[in-house]
Structure formats: structure tokens, C-alpha cells
Amino acid sequence: MRSALFLFLLSLLSSRTHAQPYVPGQSYFGSNNYTEYVAGNMPVILSAPHGGLLSPAAIPDRNCSGCSTVNDFNTQELARALANALHEQTGCWPHLVINRLHRRKLDANRDLPEAADGNPVAGQAWADFHNFLGNAKNDVAFQFGKGFYVDIHGHGHSIQRLELGYLLYSDELRLPDDTLNTPVFTGYSSIKHLVESNPQSLTHADLLRGSQSLGELLADRGYPATPSQSDPAPDTGEDYFSGGYNTARYSSYNGGSIDGVQIECNRTGIRDSLTQVERFADSLAVTLLDYLGRHYFGGLETSFCESSDATQSGVAWMYDVSPNPFCRYFQIRHNDDSADWTAGVYNFYGDLVQFVPVTANIPVQIVPPPGGPVFVVLRRNGEIAAVKTVLSACR
Ligand SMILES: [Zn+2]
Incomplete structure (x- = not known):
């Protein structure tokens, strides 16, 4: 059962x-x-x-x-x-x-x-x-x-x-x-x-x-x-x-x-x-x-959705980890269909809690374990493309 x-x-x-x-x-x-x-x-x-x-x-x-x-x-x-x-x-x-x-x-x-x-x-x-x-x-x-x-x-x-x-x-x-x-x-x-x-x-x-x-x-x-x-x-x-x-x-x-x-x-x-x-x-x-x-969200520095800016970084793709802070889940996406992307999700203590492939233009929803911030490491063809801290807003 x-x-x-x-x-x-x-x-x-x-x-x-x-x-x-x-x-x-x-x-x-x-x-x-x-x-x-x-x-x-x-x-x-x-x-x-x-x-x-x-x-x-x-x-x-x-x-x-x-x-x-x-x-x-x-x-x-x-x-x-x-x-x-x-x-x-x-x-x-x-x-x-x-x-x-x-x-x-x-x-x-x-x-x-x-x-x-x-x-x-x-x-x-x-x-x-x-x-x-x-x-x-x-x-x-x-x-x-x-x-x-x-x-x-x-x-x-x-x-x-x-x-x-x-x-x-x-x-x-x-x-x-x-x-x-x-x-x-x-x-x-x-x-x-x-x-x-x-x-x-x-x-x-x-x-x-x-x-x-x-x-x-x-x-x-x-x-x-x-x-x-x-x-x-x-x-x-x-x-x-x-x-x-x-x-x-x-x-x-x-x-x-x-x-x-x-x-x-x-x-x-x-x-x-x-x-x-x-x-x-x-x-x-x-x-x-x-x-x-x-x-509600403690301070104006709060960003609710975070995106890379492809035009500023001079590359043809962009990614998005949002919302940040999140309550029960956040999502990861990118628009780069010329490479293989993965996301590793780490808890506050640095333990890997989730590892997922991320296909271009298909958002992946992540439901992390409750409590504390998590860290997302995005890899593009195995190379680190971004490391993001994602905050939990749930009380
Ligand atoms: Zn009216």
C-alpha cells in the first residue's frame, strides 16, 4: 500500500x-x-x-x-x-x-x-x-x-x-x-x-x-x-x-x-x-x-524571477531559475538546443539532492526538500554555466 x-x-x-x-x-x-x-x-x-x-x-x-x-x-x-x-x-x-x-x-x-x-x-x-x-x-x-x-x-x-x-x-x-x-x-x-x-x-x-x-x-x-x-x-x-x-x-x-x-x-x-x-x-x-x-518578502533586493541576460554575456542562449525566492517549487529552463544541459540541486549542507537533464525550452520543475536555501549548478556540455542560490520563502 x-x-x-x-x-x-x-x-x-x-x-x-x-x-x-x-x-x-x-x-x-x-x-x-x-x-x-x-x-x-x-x-x-x-x-x-x-x-x-x-x-x-x-x-x-x-x-x-x-x-x-x-x-x-x-x-x-x-x-x-x-x-x-x-x-x-x-x-x-x-x-x-x-x-x-x-x-x-x-x-x-x-x-x-x-x-x-x-x-x-x-x-x-x-x-x-x-x-x-x-x-x-x-x-x-x-x-x-x-x-x-x-x-x-x-x-x-x-x-x-x-x-x-x-x-x-x-x-x-x-x-x-x-x-x-x-x-x-x-x-x-x-x-x-x-x-x-x-x-x-x-x-x-x-x-x-x-x-x-x-x-x-x-x-x-x-x-x-x-x-x-x-x-x-x-x-x-x-x-x-x-x-x-x-x-x-x-x-x-x-x-x-x-x-x-x-x-x-x-x-x-x-x-x-x-x-x-x-x-x-x-x-x-x-x-x-x-x-x-x-x-511580504523582506527587502527590495528580493528578485522574484531570475534570468541570465544573453545579450550582455555575448552568448546566444539564456537560462532562467525562477521564482526566487520560491515556496514549494521553482523551475529551471534554457533556450540552448545546441548543447546538453543538466542541473544539480544541492541542499544547504552541499549534498546533491537532485540531478536532472534540462531540455531546451522545456521547463523542469524542482521540488526541493523543505527548509533553507538550495544551490543550483547548471552545466552546459559538462562545463559549469551558472551557480544560483535559490531562497525558500515558505514559513
Ligand atoms: Zn469599476
Whole structure:
């Protein structure tokens, strides 16, 4: 019985070895191209549910009572610019999921009945959108053990500030810090997991509106936000979006270790022009990396995916060991079909724990023994091509 189980586990491991269908940075589309997934290899997931530009006549306009059909102007553009900025700043790609349908046709931030208003084609796009997001969430949780999700929106409220939605209503945000730190309110929060586990032991209120909150880190860079240290809660009577369907579904509010926030962007200075969009995307990218470094992955020097640069080293091939740090596995790949490559994986004490051939363009997934960093020695035709230290991020 035990050996049967062992063989079964072994077969799972070996079947996992070649199961990596997505190339980071490349786009994959749902049915009819109504949804798009840009594959990622870092612990950040982005979505843009209300920035779609397609209005196919085949799908009737939604006319359910009370349903909004107004798009969030320039938010698809913002999500793409943010993904590109994160890539420029890290060399890694966030996971990005886009609803390409106009909100008249599909609202990808609602449950199915209101989202598609009964239309099966829109319903399929809704299912594709959420399959992409669910898979991205599972992938990040499996690879890194934790991560951060951002649902990107635009609001038309008069006060020109970012509204960060952690699933707490404005009257709840006006409660004292001590009240927000009780389990009742951390239990409502989209950063529930972060409250339970962050390296500085910051409280829920600290993380919502302290000096190191996402809102304050954005305000520091010239983009006022609430909640934040400088604007702890919307005042009575002020409009505020507290986070919607996607934030609840894909954040730690719903369990698991991926936290999240809905960012409702004001228009002035952020979305009026594509120049503003690009500039804000750069600031948001650096802020998110700052935030991840402080609260998740310990320091900005962290690299989530590591690649050799073939153009700099003057050779025609490149390799990639990622993610680094990893949680349960990392992968090794190269694009050199003119040589034989192998990877030796060594534990902290220098014992060889795994030795595998690596075929060009076929990633090999490595599941090392738990605990501590491992060392990967890549050999090309027997000669050492690279030695990499790969850090474990699991706790
Ligand atoms: Zn929206």
C-alpha cells in the first residue's frame, strides 16, 4: 500500500515536470478573445474588470435593473501599463487578467446573474475571466506561499483621491484602531492573512492607515489615498467604494494566503491622458514593490524571477531559475538546443539532492526538500554555466 502511494506521488511529480503551459509575459485568450490573461511569474495578480472596449452586437446590452453599464475610463490601459512597469522594474511579470468586453456586455466584478444578465456568450467570458484569476491565484499560492492581488477600477467621485477597498465600509473605517484590530473586523478584511503574518507584527489598523500602509506609501509619492495615515477614513457623507465581488473572491477574506485590495482611481492626474496613466503606473509599481518588500518578502533586493541576460554575456542562449525566492517549487529552463544541459540541486549542507537533464525550452520543475536555501549548478556540455542560490520563502 505504501509503495503504491509512493509510486503514485512519484508519478504526480514527474507529470508535473513538463506541465507549464504558460510563458510569462505572453497573452492567452478566452473564448472569442473576450478575455485575456498575461501570464506571470511573480507574486502579484492584477485584474481590470471594467475597462473593456469590445461591444459585439452578438451580445445584447445588459439592462438588468440597477446594473451599472458605465466603464472605468482608461483602466485597461492602466492595468497593462502597471504590468509593464512591474516588468521593467523587476524583470518579472505579474499575472494580469483583463475583461475585454465593455461593461454594457459584461460586468466582470459581479456574480454571474448580474454580470452576464442571462446571456450565455457573456457568461462564458465571465467564466473565462474567473478561471484565469483562480488559476493565477493558485499558481502564486503554490509557488510563493503568499502574494497580493489588485483589482483596478476608476471612480467618478468628486474628491480626487485613490479609494483603497479592503472590504471595510466607510463607517467601519471611522471606528477607532483598537476596534478595527479585533477579530470581527480583521475577519472582514481583504488583508486578513497579512494581519496574521507580517514581519513587523503590524496591526490591522497599521496596515490600513499607518505610515507603512499602501495608502500612505502612495500618498508619499504624490497620490492621495484613503485609508492612509494622512486620510484615515472617508468622512460621513463622502463617496467611497469599499471593494467588490473580485476583492472578496480572490483575497484572504475568502481564506488562503493571497491578500488583496480594490484600487479605485480618481480621474484627475491619473486617468485623463495616457501620459498620466503611464506616470501613475510607474509610481504604483514602485509602491507595490516597496509594499511587498516591507510586508511580504523582506527587502527590495528580493528578485522574484531570475534570468541570465544573453545579450550582455555575448552568448546566444539564456537560462532562467525562477521564482526566487520560491515556496514549494521553482523551475529551471534554457533556450540552448545546441548543447546538453543538466542541473544539480544541492541542499544547504552541499549534498546533491537532485540531478536532472534540462531540455531546451522545456521547463523542469524542482521540488526541493523543505527548509533553507538550495544551490543550483547548471552545466552546459559538462562545463559549469551558472551557480544560483535559490531562497525558500515558505514559513
Ligand atoms: Zn469599476
